[in-house]
Amino acid sequence: MTTTTIKLTVNGEATELRTEDPAMPLLYALRNQLGLHGLHFGCGLAQCGACTVHYDGEALRSCVMPVSAVAGARIVTLEGLGTAAKPHPLQQAFIAEQAAQCGYCINGMIMQAAAFLASNKRPTEAQVRQALAANLCKCGTHVRILRAVMRAAQQMA
CATH class of the missing domain: 3.10.20.30 (Beta-grasp domain)
Known part of the structure; x- marks a missing residue:
């Protein structure tokens, strides 16, 4: 080959x-x-x-x-x-909000949210929900994930 x-x-x-x-x-x-x-x-x-x-x-x-x-x-x-020494604001927010349960979906949630926040500096909760709608979390930590993204958006604005 x-x-x-x-x-x-x-x-x-x-x-x-x-x-x-x-x-x-x-x-x-x-x-x-x-x-x-x-x-x-x-x-x-x-x-x-x-x-x-x-x-x-x-x-x-x-x-x-x-x-x-x-x-x-x-x-x-x-x-x-981000790094362990200097995490991205989304990574910090996910830790602060304890948004991970099993952690399997967190990569997708953070990466999707980071791309979204790069072009939407002051999103509404409804816009964040829409941006993450195609990311699945079987553990049901959606409320904490939403809080984490909104927290990071405020820090990044």
């Missing part, structure tokens, strides 16, 4: 991904080759949001995006949003 090399930027660092299957989902390359485990495999159908990353600043479901389609792109994962 032929190996394909895909060049892109992940969390601010130039990266080369090598694969024998250019149709491999970006999710697998990020988790398995780069060791980025903030994003999760949820449904594999782009319906739950657990695999959300930023693709050139926009929220993207990485489970259905072929790695070959992101050549030259800027990808940001949860690990690139």
Whole structure:
């Protein structure tokens, strides 16, 4: 088989991904080759949001995006949003509001909210609900997640 090399930027660092299957989902390359485990495999159908990353600043479901389609792109994962020493305001707010129960959906919620807040500096609660409507949380922490996003929006404004 032929190996394909895909060049892109992940969390601010130039990266080369090598694969024998250019149709491999970006999710697998990020988790398995780069060791980025903030994003999760949820449904594999782009319906739950657990695999959300930023693709050139926009929220993207990485489970259905072929790695070959992101050549030259800027990808940001949860690990690139903030650090333990300096967390992103959304990460701080999720901790303060205790918005995670099992934590499986949190990557998607934070990444979707970060992309949303980048273009909506003073959202209403209804706008946040709409922005996160396609992200699923089985634990039912939606109220705390909403509070966390609203808290972060206030801090970021």
